[in-house]
Amino acid sequence: MQRVFTSEELAAYDGSVSGRPVLIGYKGYVYDVTGRFMWMAGRHFWLRAGHDLTGRMTDSPHGEEILERVPRVGILAARPD
Numbered sequence: 001m002q003r004v005f006t007s008e009e010l011a012a013y014d015g016s017v018s019g020r021p022v023l024i025g026y027k028g029y030v031y032d033v034t035g036r037f038m039w040m041a042g043r044h045f046w047l048r049a050g051h052d053l054t055g056r057m058t059d060s061p062h063g064e065e066i067l068e069r070v071p072r073v074g075i076l077a078a079r080p081d
């Protein structure tokens, strides 16, 4: 079973705390980018880990198939509103 993350819980994994996993949200799922050179300290160009990055792929040289390189570790909880 995969863990369910609220956006507040996901925000704790933004890469600002060393030793803690670095996670990103995308289209309802949570992916682990811990230790990835391209996501060092939770930064990926002008993006930050710990957020739902759905819709942020448009200015990217790659498509969402790039996420196949990293483990899927959870599900993003639907917002209550």
Ligand code: HEM
Pocket (backbone or CB within 6 Å): 024, 025, 026, 033, 036, 037, 038, 039, 044, 045, 047, 053, 054, 056, 057, 058, 059, 060, 061, 062, 066, 067, 069, 070
């Ligand atoms: C918006 C601007 C973005 C730019 C300019 C950008 C740029 C790049 C570049 C140049 C690479 C290296 C490609 C390679 O190794 O072949 C990369 C890798 C990657 N990007 Fe992005 N990207 C963007 C957005 C995103 C978004 C929105 C996500 C996730 C939702 C994402 C997830 C990844 C992942 C998982 C990798 C692979 C890291 C690895 O191989 O260790 N990127 N990106």
